[in-house]
Amino acid sequence: xxxxxxxxxxxxxxxxxxxxxxxxxxxxxxxxxxxxxxxxxxxxxxxxxxxxxxxxxxxxxxxxxxxxxxxxxxxxxxxxxxxxxxxxxxxxxxxxxxxxxxxxxxxxxxxxxxxxxxxxxxxxxxxxxxxxxxxxxxxxxxxxxxxxxxxxxxxxxxxxxxxxxxxxxxxxxxxxxxxxxxxxxxxxxxxxxxxxxxxxxxxxxxxxxxxxxxxxxxxxxxxxxxxxxxxxxxxxxxxxxxxxxxxxxxxxxxxxxxxxxxxxxxxxxxxxxxxxxxxxxxxxxxxxxxxxxxxxxxxxxxxxxxxxxxxxxxxxxxxxxxxxxxxxxxxxxxxxxxxxxxxxxxxxxxxxxxxxxxxxxxxxxxxxxxxxxxxxxxxxxxxxxxxxxxxxxxxxxxxxxxxxxxxxxxx
Amino acid sequence: xxxxxxxxxxxxxxxxxxxxxxxxxxxxxxxxxxxxxxxxxxxxxxxxxxxxxxxxxxxxxxxxxxxxxxxxxxxxxxxxxxxxxxxxxxxxxxxxxxxxxxxxxxxxxxxxxxxxxxxxxxxxxxxxxxxxxxxxxxxxxxxxxxxxxxxxxxxxxxxxxxxxxxxxxxxxxxxxxxxxxxxxxxxxxxxxxxxxxxxxxxxxxxxxxxxxxxxxxxxxxxxxxxxxxxxxxxxxxxxxxxxxxxxxxxxxxxxxxxxxxxxxxxxxxxxxxxxxxxxxxxxxxxxxxxxxxxxxxxxxxxxxxxxxxxxxxxxxxxxxxxxxxxxxxxxxxxxxxxxxxxxxxxxxxxxxxxxxxxxxxxxxxxxxxxxxxxxxxxxxxxxxxxxxxxxxxxxxxxxxxxxxxxxxxxx
Numbered sequence: 001x002x003x004x005x006x007x008x009x010x011x012x013x014x015x016x017x018x019x020x021x022x023x024x025x026x027x028x029x030x031x032x033x034x035x036x037x038x039x040x041x042x043x044x045x046x047x048x049x050x051x052x053x054x055x056x057x058x059x060x061x062x063x064x065x066x067x068x069x070x071x072x073x074x075x076x077x078x079x080x081x082x083x084x085x086x087x088x089x090x091x092x093x094x095x096x097x098x099x100x101x102x103x104x105x106x107x108x109x110x111x112x113x114x115x116x117x118x119x120x121x122x123x124x125x126x127x128x129x130x131x132x133x134x135x136x137x138x139x140x141x142x143x144x145x146x147x148x149x150x151x152x153x154x155x156x157x158x159x160x161x162x163x164x165x166x167x168x169x170x171x172x173x174x175x176x177x178x179x180x181x182x183x184x185x186x187x188x189x190x191x192x193x194x195x196x197x198x199x200x201x202x203x204x205x206x207x208x209x210x211x212x213x214x215x216x217x218x219x220x221x222x223x224x225x226x227x228x229x230x231x232x233x234x235x236x237x238x239x240x241x242x243x244x245x246x247x248x249x250x251x252x253x254x255x256x257x258x259x260x261x262x263x264x265x266x267x268x269x270x271x272x273x274x275x276x277x278x279x280x281x282x283x284x285x286x287x288x289x290x291x292x293x294x295x296x297x298x299x300x301x302x303x304x305x306x307x308x309x310x311x312x313x314x315x316x317x318x319x320x321x322x323x324x325x326x327x328x329x330x331x332x333x334x335x336x337x338x339x340x341x342x343x344x345x346x347x348x349x350x351x352x353x354x355x356x357x358x359x360x361x362x363x364x365x366x367x368x369x370x371x372x373x374x375x376x377x378x379x380x381x382x383x384x385x386x387x388x389x390x391x392x393x394x395x396x397x398x399x400x401x402x403x404x405x406x407x408x409x410x411x
Numbered sequence: 412x413x414x415x416x417x418x419x420x421x422x423x424x425x426x427x428x429x430x431x432x433x434x435x436x437x438x439x440x441x442x443x444x445x446x447x448x449x450x451x452x453x454x455x456x457x458x459x460x461x462x463x464x465x466x467x468x469x470x471x472x473x474x475x476x477x478x479x480x481x482x483x484x485x486x487x488x489x490x491x492x493x494x495x496x497x498x499x500x501x502x503x504x505x506x507x508x509x510x511x512x513x514x515x516x517x518x519x520x521x522x523x524x525x526x527x528x529x530x531x532x533x534x535x536x537x538x539x540x541x542x543x544x545x546x547x548x549x550x551x552x553x554x555x556x557x558x559x560x561x562x563x564x565x566x567x568x569x570x571x572x573x574x575x576x577x578x579x580x581x582x583x584x585x586x587x588x589x590x591x592x593x594x595x596x597x598x599x600x601x602x603x604x605x606x607x608x609x610x611x612x613x614x615x616x617x618x619x620x621x622x623x624x625x626x627x628x629x630x631x632x633x634x635x636x637x638x639x640x641x642x643x644x645x646x647x648x649x650x651x652x653x654x655x656x657x658x659x660x661x662x663x664x665x666x667x668x669x670x671x672x673x674x675x676x677x678x679x680x681x682x683x684x685x686x687x688x689x690x691x692x693x694x695x696x697x698x699x700x701x702x703x704x705x706x707x708x709x710x711x712x713x714x715x716x717x718x719x720x721x722x723x724x725x726x727x728x729x730x731x732x733x734x735x736x737x738x739x740x741x742x743x744x745x746x747x748x749x750x751x752x753x754x755x756x757x758x759x760x761x762x763x764x765x766x767x768x769x770x771x772x773x774x775x776x777x778x779x780x781x782x783x784x785x786x787x788x789x790x791x792x793x794x795x796x797x798x799x800x801x802x803x804x805x806x807x808x809x810x811x812x813x814x815x816x817x818x819x820x821x822x
Contacts, residue, residue: 058742058745059749060751061753091741092738093770094768128737230724313641313724313817317814317817319818320814327538331538334471337470338470340471343505357505358505359539398724402728403728403731403811404811407732
């Protein structure tokens with residue numbers, strides 16, 4: 001793995017995250033990399049904690065995502081341990097991979113007093129290689145649970161990431177203060193193999209597993225499912241949400257309970273913040289781009305159009321070249337296979353109209369447009385018709401550095 | 412527009428194409444480019460010729476594709492003139508663009524004795540700029556119809572293409588010799604705006620418009636619709652098939668007539684040859700890659716998987732880096748959202764198995780694999796399950812040169 005310089009879009013520093021009562025962590029070194037670095041993260045929630053997860057839609061999946069889905073379903077969200085390793089994805093590894101995952105969780109769970117059926121797993125790294133759980137077993141004796149050091153925890157799960165990613169929020173449920181803290185990793189893929197996006201979010205709110213699942217699914221849709229670096233979805237992606245239940249909040253029975261509005265907004269901020277940090281660390285990225293689609297037939301249709309724009313190589317290379325190439329955006333709108341009204345299509349860069357009513361904008365100003373494109377953070381807004389469907393999606397530009405990272409590492 | 416060096420994947424020379432009785436051409440210079448070059452091609456078929464077309468599925472479309480669709484439908488395939496210009500796509504130009512297209516065809520048709528309603532049009536170049544038909548009117552007096560000079564005709568329609576593209580075939584229908592000749596253009600896009608793929612194919616076979624349409628649709632599906640350079644579909648793509656009807660073949664009433672088997676095979680060869688030439692001229696391409704998918708639930712499902720592999724930036728950059736990165740191919744198979752059986756998945760480079768039965772191949776040979784990847788033409792074959800669906804698709808690698816061509820042209 002090459003030493004990467006930090007992304008030019010990285011935040012100035014790691015944020016201060018709130019402590020989550022009932023959560024402890026240990027960091028370890030299993031030696032999955034040739035060079036010495038922390039590559040293991042073990043987390044324990046207090047007894048009674050609940051968890052929910054959303055997992056990659058990639059049909060290949062991986063041993064750890066298969067494990068998590070099975071445990072969360074069979075054990076109805078009663079999961080309170082998490083083992084994360086970098087350096088080996090344990091994906092496309094057949095029954096041997098499944099068995100190695102289970103052994104690793106059994107050993108790690110035993111070390112922190114949790115049964116394997118309450119343990120979750122996440123792995124990233126090389127695909128097609130079975131997890132060597134003996135390395136994890138050998139590392140466990142050196143790992144001591146303690147209050148979570150968030151920057152170190154975030155660093156332990158990095159692969160080709162150029163900076164550790166964290167986000168937190170404090171809000172109230174029914175007048176009681178609760179906290180949310182999360183970490184994520186992802187930038188494209190790990191040399192030499194797989195892209196992977198992972199996020200782990202923790203709260204002290206006492207929420208049931210069904211409520212966690214509902215909130216996580218809804219808020220993932222507008223955060224992690226609204227970013228794209230290269231359109232390639234990994235086999236190991238997952239977002240896990242744990243609730244230790246230590247905050248003294250009166251019982252809440254329903255995800256639609258109005259007392260959850262503040263929590264939902266805070267969760268959204270944390271997930272969106274982590275998601276955008278992943279785009280900021282997109283391989284070779286020099287621009288962070290928000291794409292807004294308005295006037296579509298439905299929100300889903302708007303999102304399909306936004307995704308097509310965000311994943312178009314022609315749009316992404318134009319942005320890398322600081323070129324307000326609105327023709328390529330029009331092309332991407334057209335090839336999204338969604339209902340649009342061509343003669344109502346407009347394209348805006350920031351506040352500057354490039355196209356309006358199905359043709360070039362009457363006051364099109366190339367110089368102003370070129371100046372705008374020099375910004376590191378861009379906002380592109382398109383209208384595609386008279387509908388009320390809208391979506392917002394984030395992506396980055398496509399640069400030569402992306403090709404270098406993903407194609408040239410042998411040379 | 413930059414001067415490009417010829418693609419390393421270009422054929423050694425332009426092929427010899429058969430003459431098509433009843434077809435004449437004229438080449439002109441309308442001045443759509445800053446530098447002096449031929450940018451107009453006018454073709455006339457003998458009276459009674461029939462035509463069929465397939466057009467971009469991009470919802471934005473363009474004035475010329477809208478015109479062709481309307482004329483072919485209203486005039487039931489009775490079209491025998493074609494005007495092609497490079498340098499201006501006349502797309503996203505509203506009613507002004509439609510009017511300019513009609514004026515250009517009226518003038519060009521008058522010059523060769525054909526009414527506008529029998530004229531077809533194809534334009535490529537900058538998007539969002541209305542066609543300046545006065546330039547075409549000014550060029551027409553210098554254009555003289557003559558027997559088709561295929562290399563010159565193919566060169567006149569080039570934009571960022573690095574070589575002219577042609578293919579031909581001779582076959583028999585009912586014992587009578589008939590000829591097919593075609594030209595195409597396309598390599599990604601024209602600086603500074605649009606990708607466009609155009610192909611024009613001519614035969615002297617006396618086939619009806621419905622038969623031409625049926626054959627063209629079927630054979631386009633396995634040729635032009637089975638290639639992808641970057642997944643971006645232009646607003647102006649079209650394939651037109653003209654039949655002059657000069658070959659003395661007995662009448663054929665049905666596209667399913669067995670006497671057409673030889674013609675169909677020849678048409679397939681011509682279209683596939685032109686399509687692959689476009690991939691060979693893919694922007695920045697250094698590798699021509701054929702992807703075969705077998706064992707899918709249906710042919711359509713196989714094609715969706717093949718397309719996902721062919722358009723994955725991670726797969727394409729790995730190929731550019733001469734890396735047999737089969738993990739990325741497995742990832743692409745998984746994210747195609749098609750039914751697959753993970754434990755039956757295999758991945759083969761040429762004859763070398765990288766993965767088999769859902770995991771790394773037992774006899775995986777990294778050295779042999781690396782040697783294979785140095786070839787300029789690669790064959791990747793994946794099996795995804797027990798089904799009988801199969802597909803074959805062509806693509807090229809994704810290199811830094813692609814980024815340069817599409818993003819760096821301002822610098």
